[in-house]
Amino acid sequence: MCKVIYHPKYSLYNLGEGHPFSPLRSEMVIDLLEELGVMKAPEVPEPATPEELRQIHSKDYIDAVEKASAGETVPNIDKYGLDTQDNPVVKDMALGARYICGGTKLGAQLLLEGKARRVLQFGGGLHHAHYDSAAGFCLYNDLALGIREMTNRGWNVAYLDLDVHHGDGVQEIFYTDEHVMTISLHETGEFLFPGTGWIHELGKGMGKSLKLNLPLQPFTEGESYMSVIEKAVVPALSWFRPDALVVQAGADPHYSDPLADLMLTTQDFEVLYRRVLELAEKYTKGNILITFGGGYSVTATTRIWALIYHIIFGLDLPEKLPEAWRQKWSKHVKGEMPEFLHDPPNPYMEIPRKPEIESQNKEVVRRLLDAVSTDWW
Template identity: 30%
Template sequence: MTSSSKKVVAYFYDSDVGCFHYGPGHPMKPHRLAVTDSLVLNYGLYKKMQVYRPYRASSHDMCRFHSEDYVEFLQRVTPQNIQGFTKSLSAFNVGEDCPVFDGLFDFCSMYTGASLEGAVKINNECADIAINWSGGLHHAKKTEASGFCYINDIVIAILEMLKYHPRVLYIDIDIHHGDGVQEAFYLTDRVMTVSFHKYGNYFFPGTGDMYEIGAESGRYYSLNVPLKEGIDDQNYVQVFKPVIQSVMDFYRPSAIVLQCGADSLANDRLGCFSLSTRGHGECVNFVKQLNVPLLVLGGGGYTLRNVARCWTYETSLLVDEPISNELPYTEYFEYFAPDFTLHPEMVPTRQDNANPKHYLELIVKHVCENLKLLQHAPSVQIQDIPPDALSLENIEEYNPDDRISQAEEDKRIDAANEFYDGDNDVDDMAES
């Protein structure tokens, strides 16, 4: 892989992925992906990356982790025929938090396919970093939806990476515990999961205690950093960096998957942390500088304009391209009133910092002591590498500045994004 500071970055975006709608009043808004991509394009960051309209995952791809009956249900159920699936809705935990909406399976196919293609690019050393902001849906379980997540694209991408990589590290900075990914790899030492999250007071999903450490072959390979409300940039980074550095020293992964849920930002609609985009981005930059092949994914984030700011800023960090604090004009410009900046002055959060110094020191000490109990960098037997989930032969790069054919034009991401044609959710523009 590229050892210099400038890395080859692959960016995956399907212009249709932002058009889905979970329903009136639902906090998860795929529209945030269109707003993020519009900023990425208008800042000119696409010029620093290989941009791809991603592969769409098939039911077969999804069944590498999920049960066949669950995936078949997602394929078949629609808002029009939902009355015929009453038992299945309950069995698969589909309903209020995880509603059935138009195009549900297509949405899952888009975000999962992008993560899977990112993994294949990393495996084949076509990119040092792969970015899929539509992915990172870390709560989905083998046989059920959970926490706005239906298909666990992270688990499917990691399973693909394990074809080439003996050890994969998963890092999660979403405010919610990465329970679906931890559960999937709880019994193996091939994947280490490290989650930094809010824990306690019945906060969803209720898992992620520091004493959840893995079992059987995976004992000590699940690390949890349970935090309390109101944690700020300084405290968060003071925990994040030593924990991740210790993990690197002991586990020595050959690939990393980083879930960048933006609900850990201050003033998130569902969150209670006090991170700024700079503090969140400092964690992403630290992982990037470890110089290990890296798949970067989205996740939570429910104050739309702040999600777009965060992931755009982190895209700029991943491509080593400083960008102006003054936002470029886009079709979504009014979303960012009244300041129209990338790093707005953060209104004092409604949460006091409930993380005293001694508590954070205790967590770091506990994690580091558990790491000392690991067998250093577990190995796997040499074996033939299974075939890739998809072929890269028909995927072409392009130079956005060149004149291109109509066929190539159809494959590329267009700077002239479509306007959102659903419920605009005016409260996203008006919220404080």
């Protein structure tokens, strides 16, 4: 049983004209799926309350966000990561973020109550939001709230962060928690925001060896990426055997993303998400909650999220994108709206130092497994 979650008020989480984390991306995906005649009626969440958010954020921080969002002055606002280029203060942003948090929480509840086994949240993935500060376009951590909803009911949860940036906020919030395994594949922090996500960040106390990081080389392509999934993610899930898998499905590992340097194509995303669903069937009782996330090439991101929707629902992938949809949204994208769902074959130039990149990624997997081996087996 598959369900989708969305509320039009997610659009209140709009950090301004020209800001890359645009709510238009979700609206475009929904419009595309409607145009293709496959969009199901979404489940509609209530906004999370500030009290509920206390499970994952400090009271000071929540008060600061709510006040700033209402136009009130917040003393020392910079200590909360607010009023920056990445996280500007925008009216009603807090309410928008709380609707998004309510959506991911609802996704968790649908799994907990057995009303769905696969859930796709048409927004969220605010993985950089920390316990007491905003960062990287993220205000409130919807993923952490959804995961907390499940651990509150006695579930163990694996969180798989496939965004190109390290899932630092989620890792931090559950750093000592033995009921949550976090796994993040990302471009190495040597070159990319937020500069964390190293192998030695393994968790602490009861959470030790449950926080896994796979910092990948720039220009990593699909084959090497999938090898990391097979060699590191599969044994992790096989060992931890969680009750549910939560996936942050950022589309920014795509080769055309303007903010990062991994080289996945839409064909790679298809292979990846078919495999992720297989892994959920095998190791997490089929329970899987997928959120959106980063993704700043709008033409790639909308195609990737539409592709994931089709895979979740077991639908055949359309070859072409509807002409009406391409026309309607063409003014919102840089360049031309593609004609096909998939990228053209061999869309980028040959990658220099490909064997070296592959062997460095293999070494990352080896070092990570070595670091956890005494705790796991």
